Amino acid sequence: MKVALTIAGSDSGGGAGIQADLRTFAAHGLHGASAITAVTAQNTVAVVDYVALEPRMVVAQIDAVASDMPVAAVKTGMLATGPIVEAVAEAVARRRLPHLVVDPVMAAKSGDRLLDPVAEAAYRERLFPLAEVVTPNLAEAEALLRRPVRTLDAMAQAARDLHALGPRAVLVKGGHLEGDPVDVFFDGRRLEELRAPRIDTRHTHGTG
Amino acid sequence: MKVALTIAGSDSGGGAGIQADLRTFAAHGLHGASAITAVTAQNTVAVVDYVALEPRMVVAQIDAVASDMPVAAVKTGMLATGPIVEAVAEAVARRRLPHLVVDPVMAAKSGDRLLDPVAEAAYRERLFPLAEVVTPNLAEAEALLRRPVRTLDAMAQAARDLHALGPRAVLVKGGHLEGDPVDVFFDGRRLEELRAPRIDTRHTHGTG
Numbered sequence: 001m002k003v004a005l006t007i008a009g010s011d012s013g014g015g016a017g018i019q020a021d022l023r024t025f026a027a028h029g030l031h032g033a034s035a036i037t038a039v040t041a042q043n044t045v046a047v048v049d050y051v052a053l054e055p056r057m058v059v060a061q062i063d064a065v066a067s068d069m070p071v072a073a074v075k076t077g078m079l080a081t082g083p084i085v086e087a088v089a090e091a092v093a094r095r096r097l098p099h100l101v102v103d104p105v106m107a108a109k110s111g112d113r114l115l116d117p118v119a120e121a122a123y124r125e126r127l128f129p130l131a132e133v134v135t136p137n138l139a140e141a142e143a144l145l146r147r148p149v150r151t152l153d154a155m156a157q158a159a160r161d162l163h164a165l166g167p168r169a170v171l172v173k174g175g176h177l178e179g180d181p182v183d184v185f186f187d188g189r190r191l192e193e194l195r196a197p198r199i200d201t202r203h204t205h206g207t208g
Numbered sequence: 209m210k211v212a213l214t215i216a217g218s219d220s221g222g223g224a225g226i227q228a229d230l231r232t233f234a235a236h237g238l239h240g241a242s243a244i245t246a247v248t249a250q251n252t253v254a255v256v257d258y259v260a261l262e263p264r265m266v267v268a269q270i271d272a273v274a275s276d277m278p279v280a281a282v283k284t285g286m287l288a289t290g291p292i293v294e295a296v297a298e299a300v301a302r303r304r305l306p307h308l309v310v311d312p313v314m315a316a317k318s319g320d321r322l323l324d325p326v327a328e329a330a331y332r333e334r335l336f337p338l339a340e341v342v343t344p345n346l347a348e349a350e351a352l353l354r355r356p357v358r359t360l361d362a363m364a365q366a367a368r369d370l371h372a373l374g375p376r377a378v379l380v381k382g383g384h385l386e387g388d389p390v391d392v393f394f395d396g397r398r399l400e401e402l403r404a405p406r407i408d409t410r411h412t413h414g415t416g
Contacts, residue, residue: 010218010226012269013276014241019230022222026231033222036247039261041268043276049268051261053247060249060257061220068221068251 003069004030005097007062007088008077008105009038009050016042021075033069035061037088038080052080055087062088066095073099076127082118089126102131102167104140120144129166136162137173152182152193159186211277212238213305215270215296216285216313217246217258224250229283241277243269245296246288260288263295270296274303281307284335290326297334310339310375312348328352337374344370345381360390360401367394 004025011017018034025032037058040050065071074097079085092100104123120143128134141149141158149158149172159170169187171194183194212233219225226242233240245266248258273279282305287293300308312331328351336342349357349366357366357380367378377395379402391402 010242010244012242012244012272014230014239018218019240019242022227022230023234026234031222032227034218034220034227036218036220036244039244039247039265039269041265041272043272045276048272049265051265053259057247057249057257057259061247064220064249064251064256068253 001029001031002072003033003065004028005033005035005062005065005071005074006077007035007037007058007074007079009040009080010036011040011042013043015044017077021077030072031069033065033071035065035088037078037084050080052084055081055083058084059087059091062091062095062097066091066097071095071097073101075101075103077103078105079119082122085119085122086126089122089130092127092130100127100131102127102134104134104136104144106140106143124165128162131167133169133171134162134167135171135173137175138177141172150177152177152184155182155184156186156191159184159191163188209237209239210280211241211273213241213243213270213273213279213282214285215243215245215266215282215287217248217288218244219248219250221251223252225285229285238280239277241273241279243273245286245292258288260292263289263291266292267295267299270299270303270305274299274305279303279305281309283309283311285311286313287327290330293327293330294334297330297338300335300338308335308339310335310342312342312344312352314348314351332373336370339375341377341379342370342375343379343381345383346385349380358385360385360392363390363392364394364399367392367399371396 006018006021008021009017011019018036022032035058038050038052041048076088079088124144136144138149145158145161149155155172155174159172162170163186172184174182185192185194214226214229216229217225219227226244230240243266246258246260249256284296287296332352344352346357353366353369357363363380363382367380370378371394380392382390388403393400393402
Protein backbone atom coordinates (compact mmCIF):
# COMPACT_ATOMS: atom_id res chain seq x y z
CA MET A 1 0.00 0.00 0.00
CA LYS A 2 1.39 3.41 -0.95
CA VAL A 3 1.97 5.91 1.85
CA ALA A 4 0.95 9.57 1.73
CA LEU A 5 2.05 12.00 4.46
CA THR A 6 0.02 15.00 5.61
CA ILE A 7 1.80 17.76 7.55
CA ALA A 8 -0.94 19.92 9.07
CA GLY A 9 -2.96 20.90 12.09
CA SER A 10 -5.31 18.62 13.99
CA ASP A 11 -9.00 19.60 13.80
CA SER A 12 -10.91 18.17 16.76
CA GLY A 13 -14.17 18.46 14.81
CA GLY A 14 -12.78 16.27 12.03
CA GLY A 15 -13.85 18.52 9.16
CA ALA A 16 -10.37 19.71 8.19
CA GLY A 17 -6.69 19.27 9.05
CA ILE A 18 -4.97 15.90 9.19
CA GLN A 19 -8.31 14.20 9.93
CA ALA A 20 -9.79 15.29 6.57
CA ASP A 21 -6.54 14.56 4.72
CA LEU A 22 -6.33 11.03 6.16
CA ARG A 23 -9.92 10.39 5.04
CA THR A 24 -9.05 11.60 1.55
CA PHE A 25 -5.94 9.40 1.44
CA ALA A 26 -7.97 6.37 2.58
CA ALA A 27 -10.61 7.06 -0.07
CA HIS A 28 -7.82 6.83 -2.66
CA GLY A 29 -6.45 3.56 -1.30
CA LEU A 30 -3.40 5.06 0.40
CA HIS A 31 -2.03 4.46 3.91
CA GLY A 32 -1.99 7.84 5.61
CA ALA A 33 0.80 9.08 7.86
CA SER A 34 0.72 12.44 9.60
CA ALA A 35 2.94 15.07 11.19
CA ILE A 36 0.93 17.42 13.39
CA THR A 37 1.99 21.08 13.44
CA ALA A 38 -0.65 22.43 15.82
CA VAL A 39 -3.54 21.09 17.85
CA THR A 40 -6.76 23.05 17.53
CA ALA A 41 -9.90 22.96 19.66
CA GLN A 42 -12.31 23.53 16.82
CA ASN A 43 -15.81 22.72 15.69
CA THR A 44 -18.10 23.70 12.81
CA VAL A 45 -18.49 27.18 14.33
CA ALA A 46 -15.05 28.43 15.34
CA VAL A 47 -11.46 27.76 16.36
CA VAL A 48 -11.80 27.98 20.14
CA ASP A 49 -8.14 27.47 21.04
CA TYR A 50 -4.94 26.16 19.56
CA VAL A 51 -1.36 25.35 20.43
CA ALA A 52 1.50 25.10 17.93
CA LEU A 53 4.17 22.43 18.37
CA GLU A 54 7.88 23.11 18.44
CA PRO A 55 9.50 22.81 14.98
CA ARG A 56 11.77 19.99 16.22
CA MET A 57 8.69 17.95 17.16
CA VAL A 58 7.20 18.43 13.69
CA VAL A 59 10.49 17.28 12.16
CA ALA A 60 10.63 14.30 14.55
CA GLN A 61 7.26 13.12 13.22
CA ILE A 62 8.34 13.54 9.57
CA ASP A 63 11.59 11.67 10.25
CA ALA A 64 9.82 8.86 12.17
CA VAL A 65 7.57 8.28 9.14
CA ALA A 66 10.13 8.81 6.38
CA SER A 67 12.75 6.59 8.03
CA ASP A 68 10.31 3.67 8.18
CA MET A 69 7.90 3.95 5.24
CA PRO A 70 8.29 4.70 1.53
CA VAL A 71 6.50 8.06 1.34
CA ALA A 72 5.00 8.46 -2.16
CA ALA A 73 3.56 11.95 -1.73
CA VAL A 74 3.34 14.77 0.84
CA LYS A 75 0.69 17.41 1.45
CA THR A 76 1.12 20.39 3.75
CA GLY A 77 -1.80 22.20 5.34
CA MET A 78 -1.69 24.61 8.26
CA LEU A 79 1.96 24.98 9.28
CA ALA A 80 1.17 27.44 12.10
CA THR A 81 4.46 29.38 12.40
CA GLY A 82 7.35 30.61 10.28
CA PRO A 83 9.90 28.36 12.02
CA ILE A 84 7.66 25.35 11.29
CA VAL A 85 7.45 26.29 7.61
CA GLU A 86 11.25 26.49 7.50
CA ALA A 87 11.70 23.22 9.40
CA VAL A 88 9.27 21.39 7.10
CA ALA A 89 11.10 22.71 4.02
CA GLU A 90 14.40 21.53 5.48
CA ALA A 91 13.03 18.06 6.29
CA VAL A 92 11.33 17.60 2.90
CA ALA A 93 14.53 18.59 1.09
CA ARG A 94 16.82 16.48 3.31
CA ARG A 95 14.58 13.39 2.98
CA ARG A 96 14.03 14.09 -0.75
CA LEU A 97 10.29 13.50 -0.26
CA PRO A 98 8.53 13.39 -3.64
CA HIS A 99 5.36 15.01 -4.97
CA LEU A 100 4.95 17.82 -2.46
CA VAL A 101 1.53 19.52 -2.52
CA VAL A 102 1.54 22.82 -0.61
CA ASP A 103 -1.82 24.22 0.52
CA PRO A 104 -0.60 27.50 2.07
CA VAL A 105 -3.26 27.66 4.80
CA MET A 106 -3.10 31.01 6.56
CA ALA A 107 -6.46 31.36 8.27
CA ALA A 108 -9.43 29.25 9.25
CA LYS A 109 -12.53 29.96 7.18
CA SER A 110 -13.95 31.49 10.36
CA GLY A 111 -11.45 34.30 9.65
CA ASP A 112 -9.23 33.55 12.64
CA ARG A 113 -5.65 34.10 11.55
CA LEU A 114 -3.61 30.94 12.17
CA LEU A 115 -0.26 31.95 10.71
CA ASP A 116 2.18 34.68 11.71
CA PRO A 117 3.31 37.10 8.94
CA VAL A 118 6.92 35.87 9.03
CA ALA A 119 5.71 32.53 7.70
CA GLU A 120 4.62 34.06 4.40
CA ALA A 121 8.22 34.77 3.39
CA ALA A 122 9.23 31.25 4.42
CA TYR A 123 6.50 29.83 2.18
CA ARG A 124 7.65 31.89 -0.81
CA GLU A 125 11.38 31.37 -0.37
CA ARG A 126 11.76 27.91 1.19
CA LEU A 127 8.74 25.68 0.58
CA PHE A 128 7.36 26.77 -2.82
CA PRO A 129 10.59 25.92 -4.70
CA LEU A 130 10.23 22.29 -3.52
CA ALA A 131 6.56 21.95 -4.48
CA GLU A 132 4.94 19.96 -7.25
CA VAL A 133 1.87 22.16 -6.91
CA VAL A 134 0.74 24.96 -4.58
CA THR A 135 -2.97 25.54 -4.03
CA PRO A 136 -3.76 28.97 -2.51
CA ASN A 137 -7.27 30.35 -2.25
CA LEU A 138 -7.85 34.03 -2.99
CA ALA A 139 -7.02 35.27 0.52
CA GLU A 140 -3.85 33.19 0.58
CA ALA A 141 -2.78 34.42 -2.87
CA GLU A 142 -3.32 37.98 -1.63
CA ALA A 143 -1.23 37.39 1.50
CA LEU A 144 1.57 35.78 -0.50
CA LEU A 145 1.62 38.48 -3.20
CA ARG A 146 0.64 41.42 -0.96
CA ARG A 147 -1.95 42.71 -3.41
CA PRO A 148 -5.69 42.19 -4.08
CA VAL A 149 -6.68 39.07 -6.05
CA ARG A 150 -10.39 39.48 -6.69
CA THR A 151 -10.96 38.94 -10.43
CA LEU A 152 -10.30 36.19 -12.94
CA ASP A 153 -7.57 38.29 -14.58
CA ALA A 154 -5.95 38.89 -11.19
CA MET A 155 -6.10 35.12 -10.47
CA ALA A 156 -4.32 34.38 -13.75
CA GLN A 157 -1.55 36.88 -12.98
CA ALA A 158 -1.32 35.53 -9.43
CA ALA A 159 -0.86 31.99 -10.79
CA ARG A 160 1.97 33.20 -13.06
CA ASP A 161 3.69 35.20 -10.30
CA LEU A 162 3.45 32.36 -7.76
CA HIS A 163 4.76 29.91 -10.37
CA ALA A 164 7.80 32.14 -10.78
CA LEU A 165 8.69 31.36 -7.13
CA GLY A 166 9.56 27.79 -8.09
CA PRO A 167 6.70 25.28 -7.85
CA ARG A 168 6.06 23.09 -10.89
CA ALA A 169 2.42 24.19 -10.97
CA VAL A 170 -0.03 26.55 -9.25
CA LEU A 171 -3.77 26.14 -8.64
CA VAL A 172 -5.44 29.36 -7.46
CA LYS A 173 -8.77 28.37 -5.91
CA GLY A 174 -11.61 30.80 -6.56
CA GLY A 175 -14.12 29.31 -4.16
CA HIS A 176 -14.80 32.68 -2.54
CA LEU A 177 -15.42 34.56 -5.82
CA GLU A 178 -18.98 35.72 -6.40
CA GLY A 179 -21.00 33.34 -8.60
CA ASP A 180 -19.84 29.92 -9.67
CA PRO A 181 -16.35 29.09 -8.42
CA VAL A 182 -13.50 29.10 -10.91
CA ASP A 183 -10.03 27.72 -10.22
CA VAL A 184 -7.05 28.86 -12.28
CA PHE A 185 -4.21 26.41 -13.05
CA PHE A 186 -0.78 27.31 -14.42
CA ASP A 187 2.19 24.98 -14.93
CA GLY A 188 4.52 27.30 -16.85
CA ARG A 189 3.00 26.41 -20.21
CA ARG A 190 -0.78 26.05 -20.01
CA LEU A 191 -3.10 28.51 -18.26
CA GLU A 192 -6.47 26.84 -17.62
CA GLU A 193 -9.73 27.87 -15.99
CA LEU A 194 -11.39 24.99 -14.15
CA ARG A 195 -15.11 25.38 -13.50
CA ALA A 196 -17.30 23.21 -11.30
CA PRO A 197 -20.74 23.54 -9.76
CA ARG A 198 -20.80 24.50 -6.09
CA ILE A 199 -21.05 21.53 -3.77
CA ASP A 200 -22.13 21.18 -0.17
CA THR A 201 -19.20 22.33 1.95
CA ARG A 202 -20.52 21.40 5.39
CA HIS A 203 -17.71 18.93 5.91
CA THR A 204 -14.92 20.82 4.17
CA HIS A 205 -14.70 24.05 6.17
CA GLY A 206 -11.99 24.71 8.73
CA THR A 207 -8.25 25.15 8.75
CA GLY A 208 -7.38 22.82 5.89
CA MET B 209 -24.50 10.69 10.97
CA LYS B 210 -23.69 9.69 14.54
CA VAL B 211 -20.57 11.18 16.12
CA ALA B 212 -17.98 9.20 18.08
CA LEU B 213 -15.17 10.98 19.96
CA THR B 214 -11.70 9.53 20.50
CA ILE B 215 -9.51 11.03 23.25
CA ALA B 216 -6.02 9.71 22.66
CA GLY B 217 -2.54 10.31 21.37
CA SER B 218 -1.62 11.05 17.78
CA ASP B 219 0.45 8.33 16.07
CA SER B 220 2.39 9.79 13.14
CA GLY B 221 2.71 6.34 11.59
CA GLY B 222 -1.06 5.94 11.53
CA GLY B 223 -1.15 2.46 13.07
CA ALA B 224 -2.61 3.46 16.43
CA GLY B 225 -3.91 6.46 18.39
CA ILE B 226 -6.61 8.77 17.08
CA GLN B 227 -5.69 7.86 13.52
CA ALA B 228 -6.60 4.18 14.01
CA ASP B 229 -9.71 5.08 16.05
CA LEU B 230 -10.97 7.45 13.35
CA ARG B 231 -10.51 4.70 10.74
CA THR B 232 -12.49 2.29 12.94
CA PHE B 233 -15.27 4.86 13.45
CA ALA B 234 -15.46 5.51 9.69
CA ALA B 235 -15.62 1.77 8.99
CA HIS B 236 -18.71 1.67 11.22
CA GLY B 237 -20.39 4.62 9.50
CA LEU B 238 -19.68 7.17 12.25
CA HIS B 239 -18.33 10.71 11.97
CA GLY B 240 -15.17 10.80 14.05
CA ALA B 241 -14.14 13.67 16.30
CA SER B 242 -10.93 13.70 18.30
CA ALA B 243 -9.24 15.27 21.31
CA ILE B 244 -5.48 14.81 21.19
CA THR B 245 -3.69 14.20 24.49
CA ALA B 246 -0.14 13.86 23.20
CA VAL B 247 1.66 14.02 19.89
CA THR B 248 4.05 11.17 19.22
CA ALA B 249 6.76 10.83 16.61
CA GLN B 250 6.28 7.13 16.05
CA ASN B 251 6.58 4.48 13.37
CA THR B 252 6.27 0.71 13.17
CA VAL B 253 9.58 0.35 15.07
CA ALA B 254 9.49 2.74 18.03
CA VAL B 255 8.18 5.86 19.72
CA VAL B 256 10.98 8.28 18.84
CA ASP B 257 9.67 11.31 20.70
CA TYR B 258 6.47 12.65 22.20
CA VAL B 259 5.01 15.72 23.84
CA ALA B 260 1.94 15.74 26.08
CA LEU B 261 -0.54 18.59 25.86
CA GLU B 262 -1.73 20.64 28.82
CA PRO B 263 -4.92 19.26 30.41
CA ARG B 264 -6.81 22.50 29.63
CA MET B 265 -6.06 22.02 25.91
CA VAL B 266 -7.41 18.46 26.01
CA VAL B 267 -10.57 19.74 27.70
CA ALA B 268 -10.86 22.59 25.16
CA GLN B 269 -10.98 20.01 22.36
CA ILE B 270 -13.61 17.90 24.15
CA ASP B 271 -15.72 21.00 24.82
CA ALA B 272 -15.38 22.28 21.25
CA VAL B 273 -16.74 18.96 19.97
CA ALA B 274 -19.38 18.34 22.65
CA SER B 275 -20.79 21.87 22.46
CA ASP B 276 -21.39 21.53 18.72
CA MET B 277 -22.10 17.87 17.93
CA PRO B 278 -24.28 15.17 19.51
CA VAL B 279 -21.59 12.79 20.77
CA ALA B 280 -23.01 9.25 20.81
CA ALA B 281 -19.97 7.48 22.26
CA VAL B 282 -16.48 8.19 23.58
CA LYS B 283 -13.31 6.12 23.56
CA THR B 284 -10.17 6.99 25.50
CA GLY B 285 -6.75 5.75 24.49
CA MET B 286 -3.39 7.04 25.68
CA LEU B 287 -4.07 9.86 28.17
CA ALA B 288 -0.37 10.56 28.78
CA THR B 289 -0.43 12.07 32.31
CA GLY B 290 -2.36 11.87 35.56
CA PRO B 291 -3.68 15.44 35.27
CA ILE B 292 -5.01 14.61 31.77
CA VAL B 293 -6.79 11.50 33.11
CA GLU B 294 -8.42 13.67 35.79
CA ALA B 295 -9.34 16.45 33.34
CA VAL B 296 -10.89 13.96 30.93
CA ALA B 297 -12.95 12.39 33.73
CA GLU B 298 -14.16 15.87 34.77
CA ALA B 299 -15.13 16.80 31.20
CA VAL B 300 -16.88 13.49 30.47
CA ALA B 301 -18.89 13.80 33.69
CA ARG B 302 -19.71 17.51 33.23
CA ARG B 303 -20.82 16.98 29.61
CA ARG B 304 -22.63 13.74 30.54
CA LEU B 305 -21.01 12.04 27.54
CA PRO B 306 -22.55 8.60 27.01
CA HIS B 307 -21.08 5.16 26.33
CA LEU B 308 -17.52 5.74 27.55
CA VAL B 309 -15.03 3.04 26.48
CA VAL B 310 -11.77 3.27 28.45
CA ASP B 311 -8.71 1.57 26.98
CA PRO B 312 -6.23 2.26 29.80
CA VAL B 313 -3.17 2.57 27.57
CA MET B 314 -0.03 2.76 29.66
CA ALA B 315 2.77 1.82 27.34
CA ALA B 316 3.46 1.49 23.64
CA LYS B 317 3.86 -2.10 22.47
CA SER B 318 7.51 -1.24 21.97
CA GLY B 319 7.65 -1.20 25.78
CA ASP B 320 8.22 2.52 26.11
CA ARG B 321 6.24 3.68 29.12
CA LEU B 322 3.84 6.46 28.11
CA LEU B 323 2.03 7.11 31.38
CA ASP B 324 3.28 8.35 34.73
CA PRO B 325 2.42 6.19 37.79
CA VAL B 326 0.15 8.86 39.32
CA ALA B 327 -2.21 8.37 36.41
CA GLU B 328 -2.98 4.80 37.48
CA ALA B 329 -4.81 6.02 40.60
CA ALA B 330 -6.70 8.60 38.53
CA TYR B 331 -7.84 5.82 36.18
CA ARG B 332 -9.08 3.65 39.04
CA GLU B 333 -10.75 6.40 41.05
CA ARG B 334 -11.97 8.95 38.50
CA LEU B 335 -12.41 7.47 35.05
CA PHE B 336 -13.40 3.83 35.63
CA PRO B 337 -16.59 4.71 37.56
CA LEU B 338 -17.82 6.59 34.45
CA ALA B 339 -17.06 3.82 31.98
CA GLU B 340 -19.39 1.54 30.09
CA VAL B 341 -16.48 -0.80 29.53
CA VAL B 342 -12.76 -0.80 30.28
CA THR B 343 -10.42 -2.85 28.10
CA PRO B 344 -7.00 -3.43 29.71
CA ASN B 345 -4.46 -5.85 28.30
CA LEU B 346 -2.44 -8.02 30.70
CA ALA B 347 0.26 -5.42 31.39
CA GLU B 348 -2.35 -2.74 32.01
CA ALA B 349 -4.35 -5.00 34.34
CA GLU B 350 -1.14 -5.70 36.25
CA ALA B 351 -0.32 -1.99 36.57
CA LEU B 352 -3.85 -1.18 37.72
CA LEU B 353 -4.02 -4.01 40.25
CA ARG B 354 -0.32 -4.03 41.23
CA ARG B 355 -0.02 -7.80 40.92
CA PRO B 356 0.84 -10.34 38.21
CA VAL B 357 -1.92 -11.27 35.75
CA ARG B 358 -0.48 -14.09 33.69
CA THR B 359 -3.02 -16.94 33.73
CA LEU B 360 -6.66 -17.40 32.75
CA ASP B 361 -7.65 -17.65 36.42
CA ALA B 362 -5.77 -14.45 37.20
CA MET B 363 -7.52 -12.71 34.27
CA ALA B 364 -10.92 -13.74 35.61
CA GLN B 365 -10.08 -12.39 39.07
CA ALA B 366 -8.68 -9.19 37.50
CA ALA B 367 -11.92 -8.68 35.57
CA ARG B 368 -13.93 -9.04 38.79
CA ASP B 369 -11.64 -6.72 40.78
CA LEU B 370 -11.57 -4.04 38.07
CA HIS B 371 -15.36 -4.28 37.74
CA ALA B 372 -15.62 -3.49 41.45
CA LEU B 373 -14.06 -0.08 40.70
CA GLY B 374 -17.24 1.02 38.94
CA PRO B 375 -17.35 0.32 35.20
CA ARG B 376 -20.41 -1.49 33.86
CA ALA B 377 -18.18 -4.09 32.22
CA VAL B 378 -14.55 -5.17 31.90
CA LEU B 379 -12.76 -6.85 29.01
CA VAL B 380 -9.29 -8.13 29.93
CA LYS B 381 -7.41 -8.68 26.69
CA GLY B 382 -5.14 -11.71 26.66
CA GLY B 383 -3.34 -10.96 23.40
CA HIS B 384 0.06 -11.41 25.00
CA LEU B 385 -0.66 -14.77 26.64
CA GLU B 386 1.19 -17.75 25.22
CA GLY B 387 -0.82 -19.72 22.70
CA ASP B 388 -4.13 -18.63 21.23
CA PRO B 389 -5.33 -15.32 22.69
CA VAL B 390 -8.22 -15.40 25.13
CA ASP B 391 -10.12 -12.31 26.30
CA VAL B 392 -12.09 -12.40 29.53
CA PHE B 393 -15.32 -10.40 29.84
CA PHE B 394 -17.20 -9.61 33.06
CA ASP B 395 -20.25 -7.38 33.49
CA GLY B 396 -21.13 -8.15 37.10
CA ARG B 397 -23.22 -11.17 36.15
CA ARG B 398 -21.66 -13.17 33.36
CA LEU B 399 -18.00 -14.17 33.18
CA GLU B 400 -17.11 -15.16 29.61
CA GLU B 401 -13.98 -16.34 27.85
CA LEU B 402 -13.77 -15.01 24.30
CA ARG B 403 -11.49 -16.93 21.97
CA ALA B 404 -10.42 -15.91 18.49
CA PRO B 405 -7.70 -17.01 16.11
CA ARG B 406 -4.65 -14.76 15.95
CA ILE B 407 -4.81 -12.21 13.15
CA ASP B 408 -2.14 -10.19 11.41
CA THR B 409 -1.27 -7.33 13.79
CA ARG B 410 1.00 -5.32 11.51
CA HIS B 411 -1.40 -2.38 11.50
CA THR B 412 -2.65 -2.62 15.07
CA HIS B 413 0.53 -2.21 17.12
CA GLY B 414 1.45 1.06 18.80
CA THR B 415 0.13 3.24 21.59
CA GLY B 416 -3.57 2.59 21.17
